[in-house]
Amino acid sequence: MAIEVRIPTILRTHTGGAKTVEGSGATLGQLVDDLDSQHPGLKGRLVTDEGKLHRFVNVYVNDEDVRFTGALDTQVKDGDSVTILPAVAGGC
Amino acid sequence: MARFASLVESLGGTPLVGLPNLSPTSDVRLWAKLEDHNPTGSIKDRAAIKMIEAAEKEGKLTPGDTILEPTSGNTGISLAMVARQRGYRLICVMPENTSIERRQLLEMYGAQIISSPAAGGSNQAVAVAKGLAAEHDDWVMLYQYGNPANAQAHYEGTAPEILADLPSITHFVAGLGTTGTLMGCSRYFREHKPDVQVIAAEPRYGELVYGLRNIDEGFIPELYDASLLDSRFSVGPEDAVHRTRQLVEREGIFAGISTGAILHAALGIADKEVAAGRRADICFIVCDGGWKYLSTGAYAGTLEEASSRLEGQLWA
Numbered sequence: 001m002a003i004e005v006r007i008p009t010i011l012r013t014h015t016g017g018a019k020t021v022e023g024s025g026a027t028l029g030q031l032v033d034d035l036d037s038q039h040p041g042l043k044g045r046l047v048t049d050e051g052k053l054h055r056f057v058n059v060y061v062n063d064e065d066v067r068f069t070g071a072l073d074t075q076v077k078d079g080d081s082v083t084i085l086p087a088v089a090g091g092c
Numbered sequence: 093m094a095r096f097a098s099l100v101e102s103l104g105g106t107p108l109v110g111l112p113n114l115s116p117t118s119d120v121r122l123w124a125k126l127e128d129h130n131p132t133g134s135i136k137d138r139a140a141i142k143m144i145e146a147a148e149k150e151g152k153l154t155p156g157d158t159i160l161e162p163t164s165g166n167t168g169i170s171l172a173m174v175a176r177q178r179g180y181r182l183i184c185v186m187p188e189n190t191s192i193e194r195r196q197l198l199e200m201y202g203a204q205i206i207s208s209p210a211a212g213g214s215n216q217a218v219a220v221a222k223g224l225a226a227e228h229d230d231w232v233m234l235y236q237y238g239n240p241a242n243a244q245a246h247y248e249g250t251a252p253e254i255l256a257d258l259p260s261i262t263h264f265v266a267g268l269g270t271t272g273t274l275m276g277c278s279r280y281f282r283e284h285k286p287d288v289q290v291i292a293a294e295p296r297y298g299e300l301v302y303g304l305r306n307i308d309e310g311f312i313p314e315l316y317d318a319s320l321l322d323s324r325f326s327v328g329p330e331d332a333v334h335r336t337r338q339l340v341e342r343e344g345i346f347a348g349i350s351t352g353a354i355l356h357a358a359l360g361i362a363d364k365e366v367a368a369g370r371r372a373d374i375c376f377i378v379c380d381g382g383w384k385y386l387s388t389g390a391y392a393g394t395l396e397e398a399s400s401r402l403e404g405q406l407w408a
Binding site for chain 2: 010085087
């Protein structure tokens with residue numbers, strides 16, 4: 001078992017076109033580090049130099065926005081589903 | 093009193109109805125705020141009327157003027173109805189991938205539609221509208237994503253109505269688009285009943301809608317203040333359609349697809365409250381009726397068929 005991560009179109013240049021990749025870690029931050037070791041450059045697109053999530057990147061663990069659950073410190077475990085999406089305008 | 097001098101004045105005062113069949117227990121109850129009971133059938137009437145009246149009061153808008161707005165439908169339909177009553181011309185910038193009913197309604201109310209590319213969804217509509225506004229400085233862009241009157245409509249209307257009807261409210265769940273409903277309602281609850289948890293349900297569309305060329309083209313509405321939310325959930329089309337159908341089958345409420353997404357988040361909260369042994373009164377927003385989405389196929393066939401038909405469409 002691992003943590004499944006859905007990658008948006010705009011970041012698939014780092015994953016060889018793969019829509020989903022797998023990684024591991026106890027926190028979202030560790031998961032991102034693990035993903036970056038497999039797919040170099042990915043972390044730089046998600047996390048700023050100050051170590052925060054990029055303003056226009058939204059990350060959801062089991063559909064919940066991590067900005068409300070501890071951001072990069074959010075706990076993750078095997079079997080969780082992580083979705084990365086760019087922030088876009090909703091329908092209105 | 094159910095008599096009004098005109099349609100516009102009948103805005104708000106919408107019913108709050110219980111969900112006896114979908115509520116998990118008698119201690120954890122769901123309540124639906126039926127915003128489809130507004131003049132043009134959606135919650136957007138509140139924001140549209142408030143934005144027009146604020147612009148009139150500030151002297152920015154006088155009869156004969158042209159209003160410009162990026163919209164995927166409901167706000168445009170509301171603006172179009174009021175604009176025609178008051179002698180304004182309306183131009184809506186609308187993504188191509190929106191339902192045919194929304195276009196037909198806009199045209200029926202006399203609005204002019206400028207299409208923006210499907211790829212990039214509402215981001216492109218906002219960008220095109222901003223470009224047009226810069227070229228035509230006599231046009232008035234109300235700009236629902238950044239106009240404080242949008243949130244104010246919910247601070248003054250939606251939230252006080254809910255608290256009056258449901259003083260025991262513990263959770264408020266609404267859709268996240270312009271963020272106006274959540275921001276305005278949350279501000280009111282934080283002032284008048286600060287223990288109310290405010291939860292956002294955000295529709296997750298198909299990949300086309302997230303088709304930005306560059307992450308820096310991302311967009312966060314100017315109205316958004318994350319400190320006014322307690323949690324935020326992303327809901328995909330399959331869950332949204334499943335809940336939309338449950339709502340009509342179990343409770344008789346025929347709602348649009350975004351309402352299904354909101355109900356999905358509300359039911360998730362309800363389960364957690366049951367598990368924790370707490371009492372909860374969870375109020376969620378029914379944004380609009382299902383009529384405008386019949387052509388999307390969301391109500392026919394299996395869930396898989398319906399959600400695959402929504403791929404690439406702006407269904408909320």
